[in-house]
Amino acid sequence: MAGETRLTDRLIYEILSVVGEIPEGRVPSYGQIAALIGRARNARLVGRVLSRAELYGDYPCHRVVNHAGRTAPGFIEQRMLLEKEGVAFRENGCVDMKQFQWITD
DNA sequence: AGACTGACGCGCC
DNA sequence: AGGCGCGCCAGTC
Numbered sequence: 001m002a003g004e005t006r007l008t009d010r011l012i013y014e015i016l017s018v019v020g021e022i023p024e025g026r027v028p029s030y031g032q033i034a035a036l037i038g039r040a041r042n043a044r045l046v047g048r049v050l051s052r053a054e055l056y057g058d059y060p061c062h063r064v065v066n067h068a069g070r071t072a073p074g075f076i077e078q079r080m081l082l083e084k085e086g087v088a089f090r091e092n093g094c095v096d097m098k099q100f101q102w103i104t105d
Numbered sequence: 106a107g108a109c110t111g112a113c114g115c116g117c118c
Numbered sequence: 119a120g121g122c123g124c125g126c127c128a129g130t131c
Binding site for chain 2: 029030031034041042043044045046047048049050051053061064065066067068070071072073074075078
Binding site: 008011041042043044045048068092 | 119120125126127128129
């Protein structure tokens with residue numbers, strides 16, 4: 001790709017690279033991924049990219065939740081996929097971030 | 106150009 | 119603990 005003039009092309013590459021590194025049974029938040037690519041304030045952009053991630057290839061985007069552990073709206077199989085990896089959900093329908101957050105630091 | 110939108114986050118209450 | 123408001127920022131109208 002010679003002339004990616006759009007900032008988002010690079011964002012997409014960096015975000016998906018990080019997503020591809022998420023270990024099984026771990027759940028980073030959008031904000032953590034944003035921080036890992038040096039854009040701590042762009043959590044919303046991470047969500048935007050992931051909402052269309054299936055267009056770019058096969059990535060474990062089901063492992064990404066928000067800071068509260070809530071799964072993505074409109075992504076029904078996300079919970080099932082996570083539970084299949086051993087991620088447990090709380091009564092309120094959120095992932096127990098204390099226990100499964102990828103980067104606890 | 107200006108306003109609205111959204112798979113978000115954090116401080117407050 | 120859960121809900122509300124405001125700040126972010128690229129994309130869309």
